[in-house]
Amino acid sequence: MTMDVSYVARNVSIPDRFRDYAQEKFSKIEQLAQRAQRLEIKVTKQSNHRHSGHNLTVELTVQGKGKVIRAEAQSDDKFAAFDLAFGKLLERLRRLRDRQKDRQHQRVSVADATAALPVIDAERSLVDQVRAEQAAQEDVQGEKNGEAPVTIRKKVFPAQPMTVHDAVDAMEMVGHDFYLFVDEESGRPSAIYRRKGWSYGVIALDAEHPDAEPREEEIGYRAAAV
Numbered sequence: 001m002t003m004d005v006s007y008v009a010r011n012v013s014i015p016d017r018f019r020d021y022a023q024e025k026f027s028k029i030e031q032l033a034q035r036a037q038r039l040e041i042k043v044t045k046q047s048n049h050r051h052s053g054h055n056l057t058v059e060l061t062v063q064g065k066g067k068v069i070r071a072e073a074q075s076d077d078k079f080a081a082f083d084l085a086f087g088k089l090l091e092r093l094r095r096l097r098d099r100q101k102d103r104q105h106q107r108v109s110v111a112d113a114t115a116a117l118p119v120i121d122a123e124r125s126l127v128d129q130v131r132a133e134q135a136a137q138e139d140v141q142g143e144k145n146g147e148a149p150v151t152i153r154k155k156v157f158p159a160q161p162m163t164v165h166d167a168v169d170a171m172e173m174v175g176h177d178f179y180l181f182v183d184e185e186s187g188r189p190s191a192i193y194r195r196k197g198w199s200y201g202v203i204a205l206d207a208e209h210p211d212a213e214p215r216e217e218e219i220g221y222r223a224a225a226v
Helices: 016-022 026-032 078-103 110-114 126-143 164-174
Strands: 004-008 036-044 058-062 067-075 178-182 189-195 201-206
Touching: 016 078, 026 178, 036 078, 058 078, 067 078, 067 164, 078 164, 164 178, 164 189, 164 201
Parallel strands: 004 036
Antiparallel strands: 036 058, 058 067, 178 189, 189 201
C-alpha cells in the first residue's frame, strides 16, 4: 500500500471491522490512480436527523500530485454509505484516467468527456467550506436576542493559476456545478459553471478596463489538443 490512509470520525466510532472492510478495496484505487498519495475516509453522524434513515455520511478524498478527487454518500449504515461513496469515487477516477488518455491522442468534446458524470451535491470543496461557515454564522446570529450587527466575513484561499480546461476538469472531479479559479492566460479571478446540455460558461472580471463593453467568445474543450 503506497497511499497514506487516515480516518476521521465525527459523532461516531469507527470499528476495526470497518477499517478492514475499507482496506480490502484500496487496491482498486491504486489501479486507477497510480499517483495517489493520500486517502482520507471521513465518517460523520448527523445530529439534526433531518434526513431520516440516512444519518450517516461517508466522505472519501483522494489526494495526488496537484489533484483532489472527492465522493460522499449517505445511508443509515456506515458500510452501505461507504460502498455508495466508493462507487462514485471509482467512477470519477475512471473518468479522469480516460480524459487523460484522450488528451494524448485526440480532441475530446465536453459531451464525450463528461457525459457520464452526475451533478452531485455536498462535496467538501473550498466553496463548501465558505458556505458552511456562512450557515454556521447565520445560525449563531439567529439564536441571539435583539438586534445583531451586520458583519462581513472575508476569507482568502491560496490558488495556483490554471487554464479554463483544467478548471473544467477540477470542477468535474469534485462534482460541483461551479468552480473558482485564477485564469492562467489572463491572470483574472474567474468562475466556471455548468450550463444546460453539458456545456460550460466562464465569468471573469476585468479591473484594468472598467469602462469597456462586456466581451464574449466561444472555445472548444481542449481545442488545442492533438
